[in-house]
Amino acid sequence: MIVHNHHMADTSSGPVLRVAVAGASGYAGGEILRLLLGHPAYRSGRLEIGALTAGANAGTPLGESQPHLLPLADRVLTETTPEILAGHDIVFLGLPHGQSAVIANALPESTVIIDCGADFRLTDAQVWERYYKTPHAGTWPYGLPELPGGRERLRGATRIAVPGCYPTVSSLALAPAVAAGIVEPTVHIVAVSGTSGAGRKPDVGLLGSEVMGSVRAYGIAGAHRHTPEIAQNLRIAATSAAQGREFDCAGADIAVSFTPVLAPMPRGILATCTAPTHVDLAQARAVYEKAYADEPFVHLLPEGQLPQTGSVLGSNAVTLQVAVDADAGLLVVIGAIDNLTKGTAGAAVQSMNLAVGYEETAGLPTVGVAP
Amino acid sequence: MIVHNHHMADTSSGPVLRVAVAGASGYAGGEILRLLLGHPAYRSGRLEIGALTAGANAGTPLGESQPHLLPLADRVLTETTPEILAGHDIVFLGLPHGQSAVIANALPESTVIIDCGADFRLTDAQVWERYYKTPHAGTWPYGLPELPGGRERLRGATRIAVPGCYPTVSSLALAPAVAAGIVEPTVHIVAVSGTSGAGRKPDVGLLGSEVMGSVRAYGIAGAHRHTPEIAQNLRIAATSAAQGREFDCAGADIAVSFTPVLAPMPRGILATCTAPTHVDLAQARAVYEKAYADEPFVHLLPEGQLPQTGSVLGSNAVTLQVAVDADAGLLVVIGAIDNLTKGTAGAAVQSMNLAVGYEETAGLPTVGVAP
Amino acid sequence: MIVHNHHMADTSSGPVLRVAVAGASGYAGGEILRLLLGHPAYRSGRLEIGALTAGANAGTPLGESQPHLLPLADRVLTETTPEILAGHDIVFLGLPHGQSAVIANALPESTVIIDCGADFRLTDAQVWERYYKTPHAGTWPYGLPELPGGRERLRGATRIAVPGCYPTVSSLALAPAVAAGIVEPTVHIVAVSGTSGAGRKPDVGLLGSEVMGSVRAYGIAGAHRHTPEIAQNLRIAATSAAQGREFDCAGADIAVSFTPVLAPMPRGILATCTAPTHVDLAQARAVYEKAYADEPFVHLLPEGQLPQTGSVLGSNAVTLQVAVDADAGLLVVIGAIDNLTKGTAGAAVQSMNLAVGYEETAGLPTVGVAP
């Protein structure tokens, strides 16, 4: 439920914190910087933007790779090394998978490290190794405050794993139903994403000429690495709740069918999620209304209105709609997010706010840029 | 399986046929005319384009509403009346739902009428009335030759109901598995469509400003009218096949979960279809290879390659890929078509070819316009 | 030149002002509300959002027409009448041309009225009548602070005409050269715009199916109504400057060739502007650097970098690049804006800030949402 607070976020006092962004020339890094530039702590001088690092773009001004970040256009990107990242209170990592552990190990435990990569998301080492084909680096507190127990794990944390974009919207769409035990543990998710989710790599298949006017699936039949992350989140939801539910989704039994689809737009994910149910629409809505009544970024739309990714562009909001398909015996939940904001950088900043004691919503828009 | 015939379609002899297109200023009508202009019977003078009719655009040159049809730009649209459509051998109807019956009743039984609307698709009057809220007009031979028995029903037919765009790709994606009995009768379909499927009506929600950069679902939870049409087709597939299958999908038991999603592109549908299975990938591929071995427009892609709508733009081809999600116990089939070509006008011309005795593939591209 | 101020805009004290937005369901109205929701005066409770009015959408919740404005989703739109707009300190008008005068005449002179329509932009009644075919309503202070003398005319103003989107970027691109007398008064402008510039009217030609994948010109050969507005602005620039310039563009002699082009994107204008010159690149850059050294929203890019509309999406920034085509003897200036932000609603809020004494930059992003 989204309402505007008629007071400023309480970031006008306290120590001055210094932030570094590793991977500042990528999409995650750019979005983190966009949000930081609008953060009240930054605007009041309590948060400083320090080192901006990159790989191949090291040595160039940020304005060349991120021309939309005009206030930082002249800042020169440096290399991504522990030495350069040292001396910051908060370090955001927007690096390829597998590079975070080395950086993290070289920085003090007191440094707040917020990793947008996958390295520390999964709890099960075997599952990690099956999907990522590398040794498991460990598990960090998971940056999805809206998940049962999620917020508490993030307050004061100094190591945070930012969720994947698909798991964010899929988990928020299904967790209340799973936690309330109103669905069987057999979920289908088809999530349509903009192209920025694939990152800023020069891949022929991601050229504008290839993606415009075309839609395609990829990583089908459970091959996508976000599949086990969704299952892990739904298990957390399943085990979080009270006894006496109709269906108990706890245990390793949750079957997740996940299909990602690429659509011709830069940003946004729309997830269509279904699971078998016996409840009616009123009961389903009641579950979601209760689950998200106090969440500042999750918004259950009024009946008759459906989520669209364009409405959350650049915003940290999640919009949801629930329906019941009585013929098929299914709960249908549609969710929309901006994959770069709530799906990545917004979650990172939201986690930072919780970690360092800022107001959770500080610097995070709930209003999209539309049309 | 698509191969090019190194001989011309046999349309160079026989009587000269005269074609009318009602609704020539709409998207279906425009696409029918595009295909007819490239049809060998037209190019050899055996097929003539007669009356072109419209609603609000009657009285204007076709070039104003269909500027891409340059060879017909000066043809003036007339009103859609039985009198104007009389005297043609073939009449294509691209009209709003509910208008076809009156036209059809006023034309001779020998006139080949090919209706791109929904009026005569469904066999069950009760189902029709539930979804369309009007009396059932009847049932015509269904213009999907690739469905079991479909081709035979169309040869020599003089009344043809062109399938809906979503049912076309969804049915072709799932029918072989249903017919072979390798899946349980519980199917999930999420189909992402371009905007032309919504027709050429001036609706604020379909403005470019609204749809570009945004994806949204609509008609969720079984509300979309194509849901029962998909179920009807799968029942035909289920009852078509031999005994002794593991699963028998025959009867009214097929549960179809269907979610249409609108994506920012003019054309194309990508359908993600799943159903519970016990078979492995090799068995699944064998079923599809066998089912479509002789189909000129349905193409099972090699392993490792996934359908994309951009590859079938303007083409009558259907591309499919099958996979098995062993963890979730599901067959996953991805299908791509151009909603205006194979999904509407291509099916109409393919049906015409069968109805009047032309080569089935005449005038129908199997090569997309890409990128 | 864009830098971030490390202090909050001075909006935390002073009287509480009440704002109304007429035309709140349109694109201009929606963007004004998006900016107001992020405005420091609103966030500190010194600015209140009062009446939101509409035409056909009156009586519906704002969330139906502006689903991205989640914090205001439950606000019900009312009719656009002087009675409803009375009692506000500031009234934004996002109405069709010709409707502003009646509203303005019915409101007190002390009410700050900021009109996003064209009614009060032109000074020459004859020119108005030639282009708009209606009687001239008058002339209000023009909401382009960056034009010579523009800022002064807006401080304390209670009637403000917000510039057209094309004139904003075209005038800012050419005014420094005209004012400095380094170009002949013969300018060519081809400006490529996103579709939201055409407003939210249900026009078949603006459907997503029509505009995606296609580019077209319209209003060519001087027919577009923004042509005389551009000429008027350049005359102001021409007469603003000192004597002794090589070329004197003052007087009515400025010839403006203006061609608007529609591109498949929701927002943004990229203007390509040329004019005959004898100066070299260093001289040209010096003119622009000097002209915009102190402007908070106009940014001359470093040599080698070219403006793109995606970089200013949702931002009030204007990015410019200048070049000299020595072979053709031309100054070439490329400019990019977001047509809804700096081109409409951002200019409206910037004008409001000047009119009521807020910091000029308050609530106006200089960072785009990219990619």
Place this chain on the structure above:
Amino acid sequence: MIVHNHHMADTSSGPVLRVAVAGASGYAGGEILRLLLGHPAYRSGRLEIGALTAGANAGTPLGESQPHLLPLADRVLTETTPEILAGHDIVFLGLPHGQSAVIANALPESTVIIDCGADFRLTDAQVWERYYKTPHAGTWPYGLPELPGGRERLRGATRIAVPGCYPTVSSLALAPAVAAGIVEPTVHIVAVSGTSGAGRKPDVGLLGSEVMGSVRAYGIAGAHRHTPEIAQNLRIAATSAAQGREFDCAGADIAVSFTPVLAPMPRGILATCTAPTHVDLAQARAVYEKAYADEPFVHLLPEGQLPQTGSVLGSNAVTLQVAVDADAGLLVVIGAIDNLTKGTAGAAVQSMNLAVGYEETAGLPTVGVAP
């Protein structure tokens, strides 16, 4: 003026010709193959598709890089060497600049070589070297039949340089006015192009995430290599015509201001062209009607209708509109083409038709795929 011939192209007899395509995995090569697959000579077995060669993709099936060319999906790409290209009657080259000469020198003079690259387009070695920074390879007959004398130069030619995409539409838009002497030799061209014109190279700036929702100029102020090619064509037009014209554009005096702009669509170019004139609209239209009365691919639209790239998608047509801006004293010509069809591969096939004696229009669609 586009009309459909009610007879088949005369390609049903004559020797069987064998065609090779070098660069078959690129956009130009793919489009050539798309057109050849629909060419009547191919469909009647008189034209055979032989070697398909590539660079990095050599050794892979064509279906991987060109999934829309289903009938050729299993054909394996080979390396681009003179040995492999030998033994073909016709060789299309879709190679990076600078690679054609070596190939051409190694093949017999009787082989028809049609080069889509720039190497042999320019006649002036000095101009070539200024723009391309390499030695001039020579000059081949220029594949723009609609240019004065163009068709004659192509009949029976065995070496053909296919024009650049921007010069094609710009030259066809301006040549009649220049030839008729109704404009001064000072032309402004701003041409908005889809992204496929940049080729299929994995460049970060061409990623879908970067180009969707954004428009940008590049190669401004005469830096683009197509600038001298346009000037060369207009000089040909200027010197082609009779004496006694008001303006004589002959000689090296033609000043061309050319600005290319990248728009978010895969295909299409819309060129806005202006030049000073004294004539009125009727005179201007008469010049263009006369110039293109017999051209099968160039279409002057009726008054009131403007070209759009979407209408010529996949078509070899050029649509033009002319206007006169009396205030600015300018002729304004808008032209639209598909950059890959008429702008590259269509011109290549049209040139092939002339070179080997097929009907000029054979295999070349004049109907676009819209919407």
